[in-house]
Amino acid sequence: MAAVIEIGSSPPSQADFHRVITQRSDRWYSACLKITRNPDLAADAVQDALLNAWRKRGQFRNTARLDTWIHRIAVNAALNLLRKSRPGVFEALDSDVEDDADRPDQVLQDHELESDLAASLARLSEVERVCFVLKHLEHWRTREISEEIGTNDGCVKQAVFRAVHKLRADMQHLERLES
Amino acid sequence: MNDKTDDIIAAHRADIHSPPPATVQRWHDALDAAAAAEATRDVPRPRVLQPSSFFLGMAMAAALALGIAIGFFVADEDPVTELPLVAESPRPANAVPGALSRGLQVHFRDSRAQIMSLPEAQDRTMLVLRIIEQNRMFENAATSNDAPKLARVLRAFEPILLQLAADDLAPADAEALQAQLAFELNVMLTKLGAESSDDTQPHDLGNTT
Numbered sequence A: 001m002a003a004v005i006e007i008g009s010s011p012p013s014q015a016d017f018h019r020v021i022t023q024r025s026d027r028w029y030s031a032c033l034k035i036t037r038n039p040d041l042a043a044d045a046v047q048d049a050l051l052n053a054w055r056k057r058g059q060f061r062n063t064a065r066l067d068t069w070i071h072r073i074a075v076n077a078a079l080n081l082l083r084k085s086r087p088g089v090f091e092a093l094d095s096d097v098e099d100d101a102d103r104p105d106q107v108l109q110d111h112e113l114e115s116d117l118a119a120s121l122a123r124l125s126e127v128e129r130v131c132f133v134l135k136h137l138e139h140w141r142t143r144e145i146s147e148e149i150g151t152n153d154g155c156v157k158q159a160v161f162r163a164v165h166k167l168r169a170d171m172q173h174l175e176r177l178e179s
Numbered sequence B: 001m002n003d004k005t006d007d008i009i010a011a012h013r014a015d016i017h018s019p020p021p022a023t024v025q026r027w028h029d030a031l032d033a034a035a036a037a038e039a040t041r042d043v044p045r046p047r048v049l050q051p052s053s054f055f056l057g058m059a060m061a062a063a064l065a066l067g068i069a070i071g072f073f074v075a076d077e078d079p080v081t082e083l084p085l086v087a088e089s090p091r092p093a094n095a096v097p098g099a100l101s102r103g104l105q106v107h108f109r110d111s112r113a114q115i116m117s118l119p120e121a122q123d124r125t126m127l128v129l130r131i132i133e134q135n136r137m138f139e140n141a142a143t144s145n146d147a148p149k150l151a152r153v154l155r156a157f158e159p160i161l162l163q164l165a166a167d168d169l170a171p172a173d174a175e176a177l178q179a180q181l182a183f184e185l186n187v188m189l190t191k192l193g194a195e196s197s198d199d200t201q202p203h204d205l206g207n208t209t
Helices: A014-036 A039-055 A066-085 A104-113 A116-122 A126-137 A142-149 A153-178 B003-014 B021-042 B053-074 B098-116 B121-144 B148-165 B171-194
Strands: none
Touching: A014 A039, A014 A066, A014 A116, A014 A126, A014 B021, A039 A066, A039 B021, A039 B148, A066 A126, A066 A142, A066 B121, A066 B148, A116 A126, A116 A153, A116 B003, A126 A142, A126 A153, A126 B003, A142 A153, A153 B003, B021 B148, B098 B121, B098 B171, B121 B148, B148 B171
């Protein structure tokens, strides 16, 4: 798979882009969906990322892989769209984070996500979810996350800790239900 | 990190959601449109009259996506999903302030007039690219005015405008695109016009049929 996606010395071509869309867009979309929890925003984030990557393909370094480069841009686009759609979404970092799982719109979206794991992620607060996804699924450094969402490293670590704690409790609950 | 946490992380990593096929097609189309527009800007080519059913197909797909987006925008909203994001907000979510609504009407009207009387090839490209720039400005304005659905509709115009910007577009394809865009703009103008009777109030474009 990797050999197909790796790009030579010239900037990636239109065909290269089409190929990675076919092969890897489900990964980009999933990452964006986990961040935004909104299928429309996730789709828009991927499209924005593709168009941005296309415009800046001359800057693409051939030591990287095109799909991972677009993946990173898509995650950033998802964060931007989340911030635009919910201004102040990350402000709760400086205070106690309330679990907002009972908001009706979230309940509806949880249902639409149709997966225990997605529902489990959705029960986290926005900040906890974004920090968990960026730290453990996207492998961002703590400093990168804190800079991205405008807080300090300690707050990010706390949010990740709370997220893992809640997800563990959720998983134990699911295991009990299954057994 | 213990095994349990590792298991949780591994499970979430493996939890992949496939996008709908129409969405993937939209990404392919948007890429083609961007490439076509870029080729037009960078390397002016003589116009070639040729049947291009593939290109027309892409254009129609973009038009369809735009139509669906407008349909969502115009349709009645589920009240559950339309709760205001901020409880104290003085206006409902997706309401468009009067000033923005009036600016949009001018933008749509001008765009419609320009699109219906587009010059050929290179001049047309420059004109359409200017329309795209203005469209992006209004999209940003909609976003900062807490009207996300309107922002999405405006964003949905872009792929089809990019198709129209290509200078090797066959005349029949260009005509079809122009007609489709004019229709979509008429829908938006009708919508905005119907709700501008009271200019003192923000227009709740998302909650009216």
